[in-house]
Amino acid sequence: MEILEKFLDRYGDNLERLVSALLILLIGYWVSKAIRKIIMAYIERSNHDEIVLNFFHTIIKVVFTIIIILTALSTLGVDMTSLVAMFTAAAAAIALAVKETLSELIDGIMILFAKPFSKGDLIEVSGTVGKVQEISLFYTYMLTVENEKIIIPNSTVARNIIINYSSSDARRIDLDFDVAYESDIDEVKKIIYMVAKNHPLTLDIKPMVVVKEYKESSVTFLLRAWATPENWEKCKFSMLEAIKKALDEKGIEIPYPQLDVHIKDTKVDIS
Template sequence: MEKIFSYLIDKYSGVGKNFIDAFLIFLFGWYGIKILIHFIVKMMNRSHIDPIVINFVKSIIHIGLKIILLITVIAQLGVPVTSFVAVLTTAGAAIVLGLQDSMKGIVSGIVILFAKPFVKGDIIEVNTYIGKIQEIQLLYTILMTFDNKMVVIPNNELASSTFVNYSHEDKRRVDMTIDIHYHNDVELAKKLIMNVINQHPYTLKEPLVYVRVSEYRENSIAISLRVWTETEHYYDLKDDLTEQIKKAFDREGIVIPYSQLDVHVHNSDETQN
């Protein structure tokens, strides 16, 4: 009997030790991964990185470290892992090839979130669309137009295209051109425009307001105006100036010309014959 126990102990003592070592590696590795991920997430939060990027990086590190832990545990048990690693590599390559377009979108999304050419709430113009950034995801950016239409733009397309960010700076310049009739008093028209601009609460005193004659057109004199305002008040100021300048012109008899066609009918004796 003692010989049998001795034989079993000699035969399986190595196996038992491997199981214990594998269990300890799994246990410490599992909790070590949690601690490491918690530390990495904490560091990224301190760097004010976008939460979408943090969650993505957290998922990639979590999956990668657990795969490494699994391979280590299997190797500790004495199981050959060469073929296992080869299968994982082949499967990973196949998945990457199959999701090639999606991976491009993810990479573009990460670039946008890190570079921050725009952030949530910015007003941008891209591909004939103008609207406010509603959400930036890893694959798509959601744009809400001013008439409340949702535009979904793939990040790889957005990252490779030219767009205009109207909210990047704190101040914007309102550029307008007002046409008046040749018979009107130019100086009076300029004075009325300046009065409307200076009385508006959204007008900034610096840089200085610009009101000058810019062009002599076929049927009108063009007066250009440039006035600075805070970005959030841009559209309000532009619309108010358009409306209030017209009212000021009407009060003082300044005429804004418009295209018209005069038709003259001549009645001659030859036509009657």
């Protein structure tokens, strides 16, 4: 008992501070967890998409963690003025060293608030096409149609043209078909139109078939039809095949490049 009394006399204040700091950490953890749930529930009711929710969840968690740790250190008697000064100096040094990373962070925040796309949207950035999987603080993750995972820096996304193919329920398909000059224009237009109109993947929007241009050995017809963004590629390829078969059945010739070579018979007198 005497040893315990001496220990408490010598370290009692420090022990009390340590216990208080631990209690702050434990209670702060549970309180911050409850507050995060309330805030996230409010954000969810605001109809934000999953990407934005994950971003806010990360930010809120980091902020509360910093507040709890600083409070616990203050309870232990740590000089907060010196700590804040050291933290500020360190933050300034780190900011200079990782300014490119901070730029990525700012661009990520801009993307989240501007919302040019949402999770699951099919987009094109810098020539890369894929479905958006996630937006982190520094990168945007996409999955291509070839099932390849693409990781693009947020600065690239924020500073380039973004094409969002999922922004509408319909995406237009443009196809060119070359036929011989001898073909009947009205018949060709009817064949292409009926295939597009009756195709199972095209939307109930009237297709357009017109003569686009005259080439050296063929007439070019342009087809414009509509499909959902999810079925666009499949519809395009299957319609190319279906129209080729339909033209073949009607005997419509699809010309291919030809080169006519004329040889002139020239007699040479070698006598």
